Every structure is written in C-alpha cells, then in structure tokens.
Amino acid sequence: MNPWMIGGPALLTTAVAGLAAYGAVNSRSQLFGSAICRTNSARKLALTFDDGPNPAITPKLLDLLDRHKARATFFVIGKFARECPELLKETAARGHVIGNHTDAHPNLFWLKPDQITVELRCCNYSIAAATGEKPRWFRPPFGYRNPWVIPAARELSQRAVMWTLLPGDWRATSSEWLIPRMKSVAENAQRNLAGDARAQNSANGAGDIVALHDGGHRQLNADRLPTLAALEYWMPRWRDLGLEFVTIEEAVNAPAG
Ligand SMILES: [Zn+2]
Secondary structure, three states, rough: HHHHHHHHHHHHHHHHHHHHHHHOOOOOOOEEEEEEEEOEEEEEEEEEEEEOOOOOHHHHHHHHHHHHOOOEEEOOOHHHHHHHHHHHHHHHHOOOOOOOOOOOOOOOOOHHHHHHHHHHHHHHHHHHHHHHOOOOOOHHHHHOOOOHHHHHHHHHOOEEEEOEEEEOHHHOOOOHHHHHHHHHHHHHHHOOOOHHHHHHHHHHOOOEEEEEOOOOOOOOOOOOOOHHHHHHHHHHHHHHHOOEEEOOHHHHOOOOO
16 A cells, blocks of 8 residues: 555644644744734844733833833733733833733634634723723734734734743743843844944844743732843843844834934
8 A cells, every 4th residue: 555645644734733833833933924023123122021910020120121211012911901900001101012912811822713802802902991092012822823813913903023032031930040041132232233234234124022021821910020130130231232122113113214
C-alpha cells in the first residue's frame, strides 16, 4: 500500500495544526489578521501594561512613569475597570492610552465570533463609562487569536497590538530575575541607534513594544513589585541610550510636522 494513503492526511493535519498554533500564539504572526508588532521607529519604545487596573500597583506605576516623564499604554480587563473606575479615569487623565484586554480575560482561541464580540463590547463599555472614551486598541489575552478575533476587533474600529518582548513578569519573584529578561531592549537600542546609518536604515520601523503587567487576570491586587523595580532599573538606562517612551498611538503615527 502507498504509505501516503496512510501518512498523507495525517501529515497534512499535523502541518495545518502547526500553522494554526503558530497563527494563534506567535506574537508576530499575521496569519489571522493584521496586528501591530513593532513601533515605527527604532527610537520609539512602547511600554504596555496588561491585566489592570490594579489598586495595589497601578498608582505606584503611574508615579514611576511620571517621574521618568513617560507615557504608556494600559490594556485593561473590563471587570476590573468596573471595580476601579476612578483609577482608570486617572490613568487616562495622566496622558496614558487605554486599550481593551477583553471583559473577563478568556482564551479567545476557543470562543465563537459572537462570544468574542461580547467580550470586546463589554470591556469597551466599562472603559468608556470610566474615561468617556472608547478604546481604539486591543490586545488578546495570552496573545491567543483565532480567525475571528481580529475581524471582530476591526468591526469595532480597534487594532490588535502584540509585542516584541514578553519578559514573563507575572512569574517574577524578584527584580534580579526580571531585569536580565528585559536586556534585549537595550541591546537593540545600542545596535540601532549607535550612529551607524546602515544599521539605522535596516532598523527602520523596528522599535520595541514591551508587554508587562500591572495586574493579574485572576484577581485584583496582584503583586507586581518586581515589575516596578525592573522599570526603575531600566527606564533611566533606556533614556540614556536615546529611546523615547511612547504610547501605542505615538508608536504607529508619524511624528507631526
Ligand atoms: Zn492578560
């Protein structure tokens, strides 16, 4: 018997499953629709924070960002936005961009189109109730997508935002563990901003988007002190290397004038 009669369909199934897994999980994959995966300049560094608002950490993070004159993007969970509307309002008022991170933080890979839309709409509603503005940016929980996620966001005029670096800060028990895991941002800046025109050209449109967490999706008041300590370490160093802290909006827009 021709072995392809047995192996062919199984191999094909494996290949399709592998491709689907890549499209669902890989942060740079465009397989299931277009997503923002980098800033548009090597000089621009976009810090993003997921799973808040978190009363235990977000106020401290806002002060830290102010001290470094930095603006960032917060992808918040709808159910936490309803618990802490004042904190969310303050985050927006201090110049940060608020994005949608769904209402209850499910793995969207398993959800049907109408369930995905409900997750997005409920979160939008809670953000708008607190800040007065509907978010234009969306990040899927765990980074998981299926073929309906990005079209559902687009239907609501929202663009999906992924990352170049996910240091895994939710696992960090100390800043000593986390700090080396954020080193690539400085290495990229050293390589791309060193004054070498050729390197700068090849890095065009290649700034980092770092995905960190000011909250925890399971409950409010998650401890993210190592994340704050690692930022205290890196932010002055990043600035000295010539990086500018930008929101996702600034990360994709051309500079004015
Ligand atoms: Zn999350």
